[in-house]
Amino acid sequence: MKNVKTVMAALLASAAMASAAAACEVTLRSSDTHPDGYPTVAAVNAMGKMLEERTDGRLCIEVFHSAQLGQEKDTIEQTQFGVIDMNRVSLGPFNNIIEETQIPSLPYIFRSVEHMHKVMDGEVGQQILDAFNDHDLVGLAFYDGGSRSFYNSQKPIKSMDDLAGLKFRVMQSDMFVDMVSALGANATPMPYGEVYSSIQTGVIDGAENNWPSYDSSGHFEVAKYYTLDQHLIVPEVLVMSKTAFDKLSAEDQAIVRQAARDSVPVMRDLWAARELESEARVREAGVEIITDIDKTPFIDAMVPVYEKYVTSPKLKDMVARIQATE
Template sequence: MMRGIPVISRRQALISMAAATSLAACNQSSGRDLLSADSHPEEYPTVQAVKEMGRLLNERSGGRLRIKMYAGGQLGSERDTLEITSFGGLDLNRVNLAPLNSIEPLTTIPALPFLFSSTSHMRTALDGPAGDRILDSLAPHDLIGLCFYDSGERSFYNTRKPILSPDDMAGMKIRVPNSDLYVAMIKALGADATPMSLGEVYQALVQGVIDGAENNWPSFESGRHFEAAPFYSLTRHIIAPEVLVMSASRWRKLSDSDKTLVQQSARDSVPFMRKLWDERVAESREKIIAAGVSVNEVADLGAFQQKMRPVWDRFVRTDTQKEIVAEIEALRPDA
């Protein structure tokens, strides 16, 4: 470090850049773009969904409200952009639930292992009152929850063998996102959890640093993980969504009518996203099977579910959490 000159961290630099960008946009006389971030690439369904939201907003506001998208992690990791959004440097942000878990306990609910029996069950539950309660819980944290987007059905893949029971996972090193909930899930199944960024997974599989990971069809395919891990076992253990949030400071500056426009346009972008997502899943699945990956159903999911009780007990503690979980479970088709 040079004497007298402070070292600026990457996060501080990103925050300063986003704040400056936002200030510049505020000073435009031709109107105010809503600045949005996404770590996914330009063609990804969530990015396209926010662009669709922007198209609807532009149309419905007569050109007053527009969205400018920074995709592909241009403004940093989701933890970086979430912090930027919470203090107002960004207006909109599509994030995974994991970075929200540490600030709001209700956001852990949709990520509970085996909470949802299917994608249809997840969509029904989160489109209703239970989903609204989770979105509303973000307001005290300077974030406005606008809507949920799909993030797919997550299953296990590895370099060794098909997984048919929890015993098959004993001793395996499994990559997980940086989330206490995911770590607890893997440990409960008898494997070793290895938190790691998604971008590191391919090399870690190739080099044998990890034996496997868990994710949805599109991530398994687009990250080329199937080239290194030829066994994909359909546990569908987590069907957690992603969430679109807005900066509360920007939200408070909107008129009531514009708040309605933003909220409705966000909700109307959800079916658009889901259509793109379902198409993407089918395409990825086809590519993976054509590549010769061994894909297996798991007949006895009950053996996995039984091991999740301590995980649920650890992360579902408050009465409100328990109420929402009960609401969601009551919507199961077989309930």
């Protein structure tokens, strides 16, 4: 109930600032934990402009960035309840809710970002989006989340031995806890917004994320060792509350789906540019970047993780199809 009140208070407080959106018949309120200007935020804003143009002003989107409506776990629940209309979230927090989302979240499942694009833009990606329907959500599109690597405040990580005993924040996903444990480190699930202070105070030694998040969060200020092991290439997903979606006409539903798809190349272009900018900024700040690393032992250590999570014929088939995608 407290979370609902927090969300509603934020929504009401924003009403005075939504002059452009006020002209629309329906303003869809969308949540994002990232700051204003971040590629995912900019992409949903671009989608909103498409909707306004394509519906002659019937539909608009107002993006609540910077976790104004709460951290991802809370906003997922509020989107399912229909308090929030749309939500951009990493697939990680969905792993314990929708089993299909576990597959693209597996460590080293994708060979490259290009491989991930090919898979998520194809039949496997659509199968995963369809799986949201049974959880009071409508899966609209996948955005990029970059490749995630470990960073910490203690020492350079050049091998699995260097991970032993270190405490790393992970997203609130059992799979990510098991991944870190399989590498010999200690996993601490916690919301994204608590990571900076937790590293600063020694509650954890580090975390794992992509270049833009490592940069925009300021984590590089308190964790100056970044190892490019690229253990995860986890897509982000844009979802809509089924309650809000069902209120739209069939015509507007189709327009929303197409606008979401059309926002994907916008996001990817912004993401590619942002990665380069963030990497340059982090390097200029004097962070030690470790690139000379043999990933083979890391990949081999993931066998028990795959055995635990890829259990049903459906999931095994998805893994096989991903691995067969050229």
